[in-house]
Amino acid sequence: MYTKIASSFLLASTAVHAHMHLNYPATFNASNNPHTTGPSDPFLDYPYGCCGRTTPMPCRGYLDLIELPEGAPVATWAAGSQQNFNITGIGNHYGGSCQVGFSVDKGATFQVATSYEGNCPHRNAGDGPDGQNFNFTIPADIPTGNVIFAWTWINREQEFNMNCAAVTITEEGAPEQPVSSAIAATSTQAATSSTAAAAQPTSSSATYTLEGCTCTCTDSDCTCKCPKPNVARSLVQHKALLQHLEHLKLRDSASVSESQIKRAADSVAYSSRPQMLLADIDNGCESVKTTHELKYPNPGPDVVQGDGEYPLAMPTPANKCGY
Known part of the structure; x- marks a missing residue:
């Protein structure tokens, strides 16, 4: 799918543009990538x-870095x-839909890990990275070694963005070691925020960490x-x-447990997972x-539903969109 698309394309400028990146x-080539040696890319948000x-296409043309020091892995995942990822920028466009996935063939194909249908980015959580954390599961049978992790976002303005990162996949159950202290700090912060952002409270009250504050929330109020x-x-x-009420809504509407979802996802071989969607390009x-x-x-076996606001x-059309 990815190799059949022209290596580059040009769209007309629009009045409003997506402004978030991985x-x-x-x-x-991001400013926070410890392996970036030259000027960072100022257009990753766009x-x-x-x-x-x-x-x-794909990965904004940076696949030529994967054999170079500038393209070294920035995380190690079993x-x-x-795991979790987070996004940041200067405009979340009040949501959209996202996918994350992997390429194990140096960018020739990208297969879905998780699809987030609606409310991605989190529409009421600002421009990140605090509050813009998302949990997902690494496919259990994904090949080990250095691979490409990809995030795509399609908003309601028919805009598409894709960012990619190099990561190392180890065998299931292997210890995970961040590549550098800088990445370790980022990972720890992201994991802490993600746990709070994705908490599924078992009662009407829960505690969250948001923008450096510790907040205790009920179904009607929060104290930070x-x-x-x-x-x-x-x-x-x-x-x-707002975040807590969203979590309560998701909890109450859930019909299966997280363990059931994971078992269902694990039952689909990585090689059988669908390709990540390319649209609006x-x-x-x-x-x-x-x-x-x-x-x-074709969302794959692991789908996270949004808040239902839209x-x-x-x-469309189906024959151009892979179904």
């Missing part, structure tokens, strides 16, 4: 083809383990403790309450604009 694991610029002025702390309390496949968030035609719709 923060952890650090994407190729959708493909934005602003009259040609954007190479097959079958629970942190060294922030009253106005800033009140804003954090509001964000925490002048390839004939388009998402519905403005009124809907994207429903993936209805979901498949991209």
